[in-house]
Amino acid sequence: MVSTPVRRGGRRWAPVVARNRTDVILVGLDAVVLVLIAVLANGDEGTRGRLIGIAGVVVTLVALDMAGLYRARLTLSALDDLPRLAGWSVITSGVLFTVARPGVHITRAAVYAGLVFLALFAVRLMYFAFARHRRRTSSKYRMPTAVLGGGLVAVELIESTRSRPELGLDIVLAVSDDPMPELSGAGVPIEGNIAEIRSKVKAHGISTLLVAFSSTPDSRLVAPLRECDELDCEIFIVPRLFEFVSLTGDMDRIHTIPLVRMRRDALRTWYWKVKRVFDVTVVSISLILLSPVLATVAAAVYLSDPSAPIIFRQQRIGRGGRLFDVLKFRSMRPVPEQASDHEWQPSAEDRIGTLGRFIRKTSLDELPQLWNVLRGDMSIVGPRPERPHFVEQFEHSIPAYRDRHRVEVGLTGWAAIHGLRGDTSITDRALYDNFYIENWSVWLDIKIIIRTLGAVLRGTGS
Known part of the structure; x- marks a missing residue:
């Protein structure tokens, strides 16, 4: 919660709160209380019991954080927190206690969960009273x-x-x-x-x-x-x-x-940072599992035209306007780079053959972009990247289009699963992409991935 104080005109301002606006002092107090309770409750269970108790403390803290109970706030009231605190602390601690002690009587689990809730509520009563007093009496807070x-x-x-x-x-x-x-x-x-x-x-x-x-x-x-x-x-x-x-x-x-x-979970929460870990893990496993498919498609593309490259590279715009080369299996007859960069929708009759139609329909042509994700150019889920020539046009005509570049571009996205690909409304794409950013959550990413896999299996693309 605390970083270097900002000074203006000789006055010492309140320390700036961390980007995710988490009240780390409250987190620390809760952690201490939960550890003490876990140690006392599991004292007769030996080292294994204590380790399980500590793991339960971590899970409880994460659950309370995701419930918004550690968000720094203006109006501090323990009574305002009471309903959510009771629900999340009792359910989480009660379930964990039962799992850690198979066969434990439900009364004992209920007593443990109630003790956890009362302790956390008491922490808030005292801490909020102290924080309100500190704000009233000192401008630096x-x-x-x-x-x-x-x-x-x-x-x-x-x-x-x-x-x-x-x-x-x-x-x-x-x-x-x-x-x-x-x-x-x-x-x-x-x-x-x-x-x-x-x-x-x-x-x-x-x-x-x-x-x-x-x-x-x-x-x-x-x-x-x-x-x-x-x-x-x-x-x-x-x-x-x-x-x-x-x-x-x-x-x-x-x-x-x-x-x-304003939620702004994208870029501001710890679980947004886990998104990159998730990307690298999933893509690494996918590259290994799909290596036979990648090799087969590469061989088919080569045999369809040995004189042309297997991989098609094209400049796209990523997060913050950064240029990168997107990778695809070649699905069309090569043309000069200038024409490719400025041609909105290529003529299927002129440039796309039977193999090209198949790998585009099944999205196999997009598989090399797994390397783009591993390299950090893209994410698995995000706004689809576009060519610089068209980005420049769209940013001048559609004000919200620039805003979609606040996060990493993706293999698939909210706009893509709603059919906004190819020759579709750019205004709608910008609306859907910005909706994704404003409403981002781990579950939203999972939903997009599931719907993308369904579209690929049906052969309708993502």
């Missing part, structure tokens, strides 16, 4: 915050954070292209040019960004906010008609104003 918007809601956010320092926010900047007079009288510096919000966040050392209502159309805020994806800045959005919005576990609030937290 409040995060530098900016509010984006120039209306009355922005003013209310400023006033509420001032009257409630226990929220841990210190609004030091308002960004609005058309501020109302009330905002000018709120005593916070105002800057214009909302489109440059990323540079403002970096320049002012902003840790939290509150997006309120503005005269700027919401559609113009999407790209600037997406540019902040990799910054150590938490983004909260005040929903439209917020008076009718009910709080959920993933939301926060300032006074009575609900805040929707």
Whole structure:
């Protein structure tokens, strides 16, 4: 949770929280308590029992993290956490205790699970009280915050954070292209040019960004906010008609104003980092298992035209606009590189033979891209890569197209499994690819892989 403090004007600001915004102090306290309980409960089971107990501690911590119970928050309340904490801690610890001790009486497992819950709840009661007190009494534990918007809601956010320092926010900047007079009288510096919000966040050392209502159309805020994806800045959005919005576990609030937290799991969570490990593991195994298929297809491609290369290479755009050579088995008659790079859809009659149609229909031509994944050019799941010539065209005509390059491109993706390949709507592709990024989860990747395998087996492509 803690890194180098940001200094502005001689004032020591609150330490910046880690990119995934995990409250590591709370994680540490829970770990200590769970280890103590595990050691006491398994003291009569010897070394094996203690090791199983420690493994159970790790599993419980991971489960609580995935349930969002370690996410750093503005409003700290142990009672708000109680329902989720009870469900996840009791079920996880109870099941693990039963598995570790086959034949144990259910009453003993229930007592153990109840003890775990009560201990974790007590930790939160004490830790949250301490954290609120620390925020109230010392400005160095409040995060530098900016509010984006120039209306009355922005003013209310400023006033509420001032009257409630226990929220841990210190609004030091308002960004609005058309501020109302009330905002000018709120005593916070105002800057214009909302489109440059990323540079403002970096320049002012902003840790939290509150997006309120503005005269700027919401559609113009999407790209600037997406540019902040990799910054150590938490983004909260005040929903439209917020008076009718009910709080959920993933939301926060300032006074009575609900805040929707931008998830941004892609690039920001520890399980996103596991995605690369998963890619390398799966691709390595696949290359070994599919080596006979790769050799057979390579031989068939060579025999179809010995004068042409077996592997087709073409420049594509990857994450962040990086160029790389995508690899495919050659399925078409070679043409000059300039024509290949600028031809949107080749004529099947002129360039694609019987073998080419077969390996394209079955997606066998894509198998060499497993090497692209192993090399780090691509991921198994992500937006499909495109040629530089067309990327340049699409980025000028479709604003959201640039945003799809925030993550690694993939062998298959959310747009691809919905039929958005070849001569289909580029606007729809951008929408689907950005939907994937905003809603990324481990399960979403698994669903895409399963549906891709089904499409390949049916011979309809991914």
